Amino acid sequence: MAMTVHVDIVSAEGALFSGLAEMVFAPAEMGEVGIAPRHAPLVTRMKPGEVRVDLGAGKDPVDIFISGGILEVQPDLVTILADTAVRAEDLDEAAALEAKQEAEKAMKDRASEFEYAKAQSELAEAVAQLRTIQKIRERSSKH
């Protein structure tokens, strides 16, 4: 039997493929790469494109389209982490700015020092309330 390597293809939304393969082709950033078993350790980014998993003679290869991601290769393991979100530097920058503004909006005229005593007493109160409710329930369920 031909040598095989374990392949896992996952995206943030779920597992896409997991199993043994004789060869994996992936669209690496520097051009398409073919990974055979016992390949040297490699990490690379991937472009949008097609990943082809060759399962061996007599079996249909598996084709999966990905929109970029990361490829990690160990001698006995190939892991493909596919992206789902569209990524670009300026998009990320805009998102970060939005999060900052959101924080400023939410925290308007707020003390910048955390008030430990106040927070602790309020939380203790909330937990005590819950505990009391539980106790009442336990008592009432006894009779």
Place this chain on the structure above:
Amino acid sequence: MAVGKEIRTQIGSIKNTQKITSAMEMVAASKMRKAQQRMEATRPYADKMRQVISHLAKAHPEYRHTFMIERDVSRIGYIIISSDRGLCGGLNSNLFRKLVREMKKQQEADIGLDFCTIGGKASGFFKRFGGNVIGNAVHLGDAPRIEDLIGTVKVMLDAYKEGKVDRVCIAYNRFVNTMTQEPTIEQLAPIVATEEDERRHPWDYIYEPDAKVVLEGLLVRYIESQVYQGVVENAACEQSARMIAMKAATDNAGELIDELQLIYNKARQAAITQEISEIVSGAAAIGG
């Protein structure tokens, strides 16, 4: 019969509340199933990511990214994940309590703190008690998307890269099962290697195009995926906690109604008995 009417009104209003809580319980139950499925679906990515990162932490790279270098800690950044809505028992309170306990320790060690909040309850919490909040994301809905988190995470990672914070931690509720949610605080950066089989020889990856670019992309995605996983788990926790809380509320309302019904029946019976005895004694007076 004044007493009887009052009690009847009270029973009526409790019945209305009970209808609402039992509807909320059912809604939470169906949302919980979906949230759990979502959590199961995203777990492989987070796990594989963690595995790759742990390989990386054991490699002997010539280039070391800032996310891989331990620094002396003078300031810590927390990413805090909470629910947007309340009525889910002690879910958020328990998390905040654990967090405040830890924050207190840091404060005593003279370590500064920055926060990124995800979810309405966390931002409300810091709004009430103060604290340096540098990023915020609310209204993620039932199906949180990774796009909604990129900004908040980036604010924290930028602070880390610029040296404003020396460690990034995440606080969220870990889903154990429907009955149990565990408030959890984990370190995200610098990365921590998990225990796994050691590969014996010093080795390093081949990086394409080069180590800096690849590691940057990989580590940012790693942290995003862990935060996303936290958000998804927290959502599943929220729904199951709400389901339990609403079930308890519905049961309580049922008990209250039973008790009030008993009091009402007794009062009615007492009134009838009184009327009869009045009639009887009246008749006896005339007859006598």
